[in-house]
Structure formats: structure tokens, C-alpha cells
Amino acid sequence: MDEKIINAGEDPRRNLPAVSELLEDATIKQLISKHSRLLVMDALHDALQSFRSILKAGDKPPPTQEIVNTAQSLLTQLEHNRIRPVINATGIILHTGLGRAALPKEAADALALMDRCCNLQIDLETCLRGKRDFMVEYLLRKLTGCEAAMIVNNNAAATFLILSAMCKGKEVIISRGQLIEIGGSYRLPDCIRESGAIMREVGTTNKTHLRDYEEALGENTGAILRCNPSNYRIVGFSQDVPIQELARLKKKRDVLVIDDLGCGALVDLSQYGLPKEPTIQESIAAGADLVCSSGDKLIGGPQAGIILGKKELIQKIKKHPLTRMLRVCKLTDIAMEQTLRLFLEPDTLLQKHPTLRMMTMPLEAIHKTAVRIKRRAAKRNPRLSIAIQKGESATGGGSLPHITFPTWLLAISAQNLSAEQLSLFLRRNEPPIIARIKDDKTVLDMRTILPGEENLIIEALARLSD
Structure with a gap:
């Protein structure tokens, strides 16, 4: 492209080429084929504006190639920030x-087949409306011994949904040592308050006894919430109450016991020489009414919140309006299914499960x-x-x-x-x-x-x- 002849005294910005001229450049045409006309035009506008902001009277406008190079650099920077494997x-x-857990190959392979329709919510026998997350719930029941299960988009959502559906207007008893904050400034007290439940703190930061929970039980108690401090530990002169002991309080009063495991685990890590971490199976067996955990931490699947427990309670949660707002898409569903299937074969789990393998x-x-x-x-x-x-x-x-x-x-x-x-x-x-x-x-x-x-x-x- 020929450069414009510059007249002395002219505002140099007037001599910048128009976008329509730049679109005829051979390099720009190549960029359009790679990035789309819309994105390239945005880059050209931004490049021209950057030169307009620095040109002064008497300056010589930049060569066309410099403008093209600037636009190309802007596009490269834009593409550099797109989500992709690292x-x-x-x-x-x-x-x-x-992205937390690296997905198992089986999950990634299943996702690669989702460039077409799928039976997300249709009964293939009757052609009527079917159940979402059917196989995920089935696998969670088999792996944990729970009566029913469901998944939502993350564990914070799972906690919020449980409290909203089961404890609105009622007190939720929790140890002061378990009032967690996680990344992104998510705080459990905020979650409890926004759910409509009333937080009732018991114990101290470092020590909470069973009697603290017993003394807090009252007519307006909705639940006892245990929250596993999976992103920190209190050591030294400290004590908390195991979920088994909390579950025994149900003999004295009809109260829900909820166990938020946070990072969650489906296998006992101590068998691999690692520190013991509470498992979902242990919480269910101990008598917790509802258990929730993340799906993309120790379970090693996609981002999800897993809710498990008594069938009548899960059914009530599924009918809550928030469930529709927090449900997962077909991609999360199928990735979680394939991840859970790995736990059915303990002999090959470490080989196929990237998180546990590492x-x-x-x-x-x-x-x-x-x-x-x-x-x-x-x-x-x-x-x-x-x-x-x-x-x-x-x-x-x-x-x-x-x-x-x-x-x-x-x-x-x-x-x-x-x-x-x-x-x-x-x-x-x-x-x-x-x-x-x-x-x-x-x-x-x-x-x-x-x-x-x-x-x-x-x-x-x-x-x-x-």
C-alpha cells in the first residue's frame, strides 16, 4: 500500500490510513481468515487510536506496516488469554x-463426542422426559452407600442450596473453628445468612466440645453443620467433634446433621501413605443426613458440587427453585460420570486418575x-x-x-x-x-x-x- 504524501503543517492524524484501506493489506487479509473480520477490525481501530493518542503537530504518521504490526500484536495478545491447555x-x-483437577482421559474422550445431541433428559424406552444426572447419581449411590444424590455447579452452591431448602428461618449450629473463608472471599457466614438460615456459633476458635452443640439445641434449631477445614488446619491445643458424635445427637432431638467435606474424598488416602482425609463414605456411614463436597478436588473431576444423603431430603432439595438455577450442563454431567466410573476399579485407579497419580x-x-x-x-x-x-x-x-x-x-x-x-x-x-x-x-x-x-x-x- 502506498504511503500518503504529507503536507507540512497538517494534523498528522489526518494522514492515518482509513480502516477500509488497511483491510486491503495482504497481512490483514490473512489475519481475517484466522481471527474473523470483526476481531481484526477491532484490532485495527485500537491500533489507530493508539497512534492518534501520541501523534503531535509536525509528527510523521507511522508507516502502514507499523499499524498492521500493532494490530497483529493486539490480536496475538487477545488470543494468548483464551482458555486452552497448558x-x-x-x-x-x-x-x-x-482449572484444578486435570480430567481423566476417559472424561476428555467422552467430552469430545459431545458435538451432537445426547439423551440428557429423555427416557430412551418411552421417549418421555427422563432424569438428569441419572448415571452420576447411580454411581454415587454405589460408591458411597447413600440413598440418593445430585450435583450442582460447585460446592459453595451445594452448601447454599442445602441451607436454603432445609434451614430457612431456622438456626444452624456450627463451631467457630469451622467458619471458613475460601478463595474469592467466599465466607461461610455469608452463605448461611444469604440462605435465610440463622447462624448459631458454638465453642471457640481452637476448641469445640459435644456439650457446646447440646446446649445450643433448641426449638428453632434447623441443623447442625460440620464444615471440614480442608484449606487450613488448627493444630496444638485444639479439639473438634467427629461427625459420628454429632450424628448421635439426633437421638435426643430431631435435627438435621449436615457434613460439608469441602475437598471431599472417595478413597482413603492413608492406604497410599498420605494423611487421612474424611471420606464421603465415612460421613454417610456415621449417620450424617446430608453430605456435600467438591467434584474437582480430590475426586478429580469437573467443577461441581456433590450432594448426597437421605432420599426424602434429596427429593426436597431437588424440588427447590434454586436447583434449576444451579444445575449442571451435559458436559459436566458426562465428565463427572466418567470420573466416577474410575473408582469402580480400584486396581487401575492410580493409573487412570491424574490427581491421585500425581x-x-x-x-x-x-x-x-x-x-x-x-x-x-x-x-x-x-x-x-x-x-x-x-x-x-x-x-x-x-x-x-x-x-x-x-x-x-x-x-x-x-x-x-x-x-x-x-x-x-x-x-x-x-x-x-x-x-x-x-x-x-x-x-x-x-x-x-x-x-x-x-x-x-x-x-x-x-x-x-x-
Whole structure:
């Protein structure tokens, strides 16, 4: 495109090319085929506006190619922030910023088939209206021993729905040591208040006894709520009341006992050498009337809130108006179903379940991964300095906050690049690689590297030599 002839004294902004002219540029046409005409036009408008804001009388307008390059950069930045797969090299297994649990392959494969209609809510025998989440509820009943179950869009919603449906206008007794706050400033007292229930605090921050609950029971008691502090721990001079003891209070007064497990677990982690975490099965067996937990933490599925318990109570909750507002879509339903199916086969669970696999991965296997990547990356890019170091991984996602996992790290530095610059380069890779910085080195934690990601990391490190 020919540049305009500039007349002295003219406002240089008048000589900026029109969007219609820029749309004829060959590069812009390529961008339109990739990003759509609408997005490219937005980028051109933004690019022109950025030049208008800095041009002064007597300035020479930028060449057309500079405007095109600016628009292209804006589009690249826009696309960079779209949701897409990334490589988690942070060592945080359930990284909230990275979508928490990595879905099992079985769940991802099932989602890939959802580019067509499905039998979400139709009875295939009668062709009449069917039950949503039928198989998820069936699997939860089989795995936990509960009478009925349902899922909503997250565990905060599950707690809110239970309280709204069962405790509105009534007191909910809860220990002061369990008045949690989680990410995004979600506070349990706010949830209780907004549900229409009345919070009745008992005990102290560090100690709550069974007698505290007994003394708080009254004519307006709607429920006893136990909330598992899954994102923190109170240690030292402390005491709480197990769900089994709370359930026994029902013998003295007809009162609901609700157990909010938070991160939730369907298997006893202690069998893998990990700290004990309350399981859903234990709460049901102990006599809790309703139990809720997250679906995308220790269960390792999609974001969801799982509600389980007595059949008549679940039926009442399902009929509450909020249930329609908080229900999950077909994608969550099928991903949760496929995740739950893995727990039916304990012998292959660790192999197929990414979250549990990362938590239980032997240190020797992690070290072998570090050695392989270091050897191959150093061969592809001799300018890299790569050291294998011991380190620690974490569960993250508001789960098992009191433990770390021994791991092996790759501490990487590159000539003429700071640790921040190297980390940014990796984040701009396709797929982005999310690392952390430690002691002025870019650090990749091998525990959270998934199968098939080694080659992608090596290729990214090799490109640093370009």
C-alpha cells in the first residue's frame, strides 16, 4: 500500500490510513481468515487510536506496516488469554488458576463426542422426559452407600442450596473453628445468612466440645453443620467433634446433621501413605443426613458440587427453585460420570486418575523424568544451564494444606535472560508452560508433568536457542 504524501503543517492524524484501506493489506487479509473480520477490525481501530493518542503537530504518521504490526500484536495478545491447555510445571497438583483437577482421559474422550445431541433428559424406552444426572447419581449411590444424590455447579452452591431448602428461618449450629473463608472471599457466614438460615456459633476458635452443640439445641434449631477445614488446619491445643458424635445427637432431638467435606474424598488416602482425609463414605456411614463436597478436588473431576444423603431430603432439595438455577450442563454431567466410573476399579485407579497419580507418584519415577528432560534439552540447547534439585510439591485447591510432597525440580537459566524473562517465554509457548521462580532460576516441578508433555517442554526449551 502506498504511503500518503504529507503536507507540512497538517494534523498528522489526518494522514492515518482509513480502516477500509488497511483491510486491503495482504497481512490483514490473512489475519481475517484466522481471527474473523470483526476481531481484526477491532484490532485495527485500537491500533489507530493508539497512534492518534501520541501523534503531535509536525509528527510523521507511522508507516502502514507499523499499524498492521500493532494490530497483529493486539490480536496475538487477545488470543494468548483464551482458555486452552497448558502444562502445569508449578508442582501444585490442584492449581485453581489452572482449572484444578486435570480430567481423566476417559472424561476428555467422552467430552469430545459431545458435538451432537445426547439423551440428557429423555427416557430412551418411552421417549418421555427422563432424569438428569441419572448415571452420576447411580454411581454415587454405589460408591458411597447413600440413598440418593445430585450435583450442582460447585460446592459453595451445594452448601447454599442445602441451607436454603432445609434451614430457612431456622438456626444452624456450627463451631467457630469451622467458619471458613475460601478463595474469592467466599465466607461461610455469608452463605448461611444469604440462605435465610440463622447462624448459631458454638465453642471457640481452637476448641469445640459435644456439650457446646447440646446446649445450643433448641426449638428453632434447623441443623447442625460440620464444615471440614480442608484449606487450613488448627493444630496444638485444639479439639473438634467427629461427625459420628454429632450424628448421635439426633437421638435426643430431631435435627438435621449436615457434613460439608469441602475437598471431599472417595478413597482413603492413608492406604497410599498420605494423611487421612474424611471420606464421603465415612460421613454417610456415621449417620450424617446430608453430605456435600467438591467434584474437582480430590475426586478429580469437573467443577461441581456433590450432594448426597437421605432420599426424602434429596427429593426436597431437588424440588427447590434454586436447583434449576444451579444445575449442571451435559458436559459436566458426562465428565463427572466418567470420573466416577474410575473408582469402580480400584486396581487401575492410580493409573487412570491424574490427581491421585500425581499425589502418589514414586520419587524415583519423578527423578527419571527430570534426568530425561535435562539430558535431551541440554543436547538441543547447549546455552541452557539446567540443574536437578530436590523440592516440594503441594496439593493446592484448598486440599490437604498441611502436607507437601517431596519432588525433583529442574532449575533452568538461559544466557541473557532473567528468570522472569525465561518464565514469560515459556508462558508464551504453545502450549503455555507455567513454571515458578526460585533463587533467580526458572523452576519446573516434575511431579505435575503429565504423560506426553515431556517432548513439548523439550521443544520449548530448544526454541530458546533461536
